[in-house]
Amino acid sequence: MTFATLGLIEPLLRALETLGYQTPTPVQAKAIPPVLEGRDLMAAAQTGTGKTAGFALPLLQRLTMEGPKVAPNSVRALILVPTRELAEQVHEAIRQYAEHLPLTTYAVYGGVSINPQMMKLRRGVDVLVATPGRLLDLNRQNAVKFSQVQTLVLDEADRMLDLGFSEELRGIYAALPKRRQTLLFSATFSDPIRALASQMLTNPLSIEVSPRNVAASSVKQWVVTVDKKRKTELFIHLLKKQRWGQVLVFAKTRVGVDQLVERLQGLSINADGIHGDKPQATRQRALDRFKAGEVQILVATDVAARGLDIDDLPTVVNLDLPIVAEDYVHRIGRTGRAGQTGEAISLVCADEVELLSAIEVLTRQTLQRKEEPDFIPEHRVPVTDASGQILKKPKKPKKPKVSGGGAGKRNLGKWVDSGDVAAEAPAVKPVRKVPAFNTGPRKRKP
Numbered sequence: 001m002t003f004a005t006l007g008l009i010e011p012l013l014r015a016l017e018t019l020g021y022q023t024p025t026p027v028q029a030k031a032i033p034p035v036l037e038g039r040d041l042m043a044a045a046q047t048g049t050g051k052t053a054g055f056a057l058p059l060l061q062r063l064t065m066e067g068p069k070v071a072p073n074s075v076r077a078l079i080l081v082p083t084r085e086l087a088e089q090v091h092e093a094i095r096q097y098a099e100h101l102p103l104t105t106y107a108v109y110g111g112v113s114i115n116p117q118m119m120k121l122r123r124g125v126d127v128l129v130a131t132p133g134r135l136l137d138l139n140r141q142n143a144v145k146f147s148q149v150q151t152l153v154l155d156e157a158d159r160m161l162d163l164g165f166s167e168e169l170r171g172i173y174a175a176l177p178k179r180r181q182t183l184l185f186s187a188t189f190s191d192p193i194r195a196l197a198s199q200m201l202t203n204p205l206s207i208e209v210s211p212r213n214v215a216a217s218s219v220k221q222w223v224v225t226v227d228k229k230r231k232t233e234l235f236i237h238l239l240k241k242q243r244w245g246q247v248l249v250f251a252k253t254r255v256g257v258d259q260l261v262e263r264l265q266g267l268s269i270n271a272d273g274i275h276g277d278k279p280q281a282t283r284q285r286a287l288d289r290f291k292a293g294e295v296q297i298l299v300a301t302d303v304a305a306r307g308l309d310i311d312d313l314p315t316v317v318n319l320d321l322p323i324v325a326e327d328y329v330h331r332i333g334r335t336g337r338a339g340q341t342g343e344a345i346s347l348v349c350a351d352e353v354e355l356l357s358a359i360e361v362l363t364r365q366t367l368q369r370k371e372e373p374d375f376i377p378e379h380r381v382p383v384t385d386a387s388g389q390i391l392k393k394p395k396k397p398k399k400p401k402v403s404g405g406g407a408g409k410r411n412l413g414k415w416v417d418s419g420d421v422a423a424e425a426p427a428v429k430p431v432r433k434v435p436a437f438n439t440g441p442r443k444r445k446p
Helices: 012-018 026-036 051-065 084-097 115-121 132-140 163-175 193-201 229-239 254-266 279-291 326-333 350-364 418-424
Strands: 043-044 075-080 107-110 125-130 151-155 180-188 205-210 218-227 247-250 273-274 299-301 314-316 340-349 368-370 408-411 414-417
Touching: 012 084, 012 180, 026 043, 026 051, 026 180, 026 205, 026 314, 043 193, 051 075, 051 084, 051 125, 051 151, 075 132, 075 340, 084 107, 084 229, 084 279, 107 115, 107 132, 115 125, 115 132, 115 314, 125 254, 132 163, 229 254, 229 340, 254 273, 254 368, 273 279, 279 299, 314 326, 326 340, 326 350
Parallel strands: 043 180, 043 205, 075 125, 075 151, 107 125, 151 180, 218 340, 218 368, 247 299, 247 314, 273 299, 314 340
Antiparallel strands: 408 414
């Protein structure tokens, strides 16, 4: 099968040839024909399988072949994404696909000034990629209108429809035309989200090109157990021992990101970090330097978990496990993309055993465990498996008793050396002094 057999027009085929695209991926082969037909669609596929082209190519063709010219402050196709980084990446891909088409594209997101975005939208845009919060701000200021929207795309739809974006989406849905094509693309769909999405789509076609919520087989996964306070030390040890090249590290908190970056830079390791508190320009610069190979270690919160396409990234490390199990699939999907191989290592402490169990249940696999000799945890991590069963913690080995070589004294059940009784004997609680009472004969009252 070729892209030409899928019915794509010559300008798109020419752009794909320039980009080196040869044959469609499974998700592209299944998604492109129904999108060209105008069908509503729910598509689930593993990360790194070409979902963006799966919706962007037929969308661009429909906009080229159909519909009126875009009006001022209007858009014809709207693509919603959860993060600023993903907005930039999706827009760049669409811009490349539309190289030979008479269409305009743009991306809007928070963290940067809104005024240049309002100016850009004055003439109208055929394809707008947006994060929900900034899009609502622009709509409330009449900088963007939705009356011409023909197609709505929710990329990483599970996150879009999750609680964190539900309020923004309600506002956007209320302003959209009722007659439109709606496309949902993601690597993971929970059953409640599927039920919610089915109410928003009209007679949707559902396609799955791989088992739900399963990471690509090209990613080798394992777990290293460790005490929580020694995670950073273990990561640095593994970095040197395994001689890792570029590594994307996920931490749970923004403070955790900054602390690890500071520690690595203190060891003269080229590291940078991205999280929600950093300005968008700073985040984008760190990501660009990492993609260019100028930064060895990029530490990030889950703002980098979804959609980021980094060529030949060999290693992903979870310094902390994600709170939401689905995010694990997205995190490790940053490696092993487009037919490449990769490895994903999770540093897990006893406090994270329930998170680990949830991940194994979701992915339907028990992750291999390894231990580093110098980092065996004092707080043992209970054994888990893909059934969701958490076994009891293994008993700690008893410390051997140390017997004295010389004369000893029996002291409260322990043998101690007679010369060091004071040091070894357990402390005895001081006896509280009781006030003295008169014990003489009591005087009778007259």
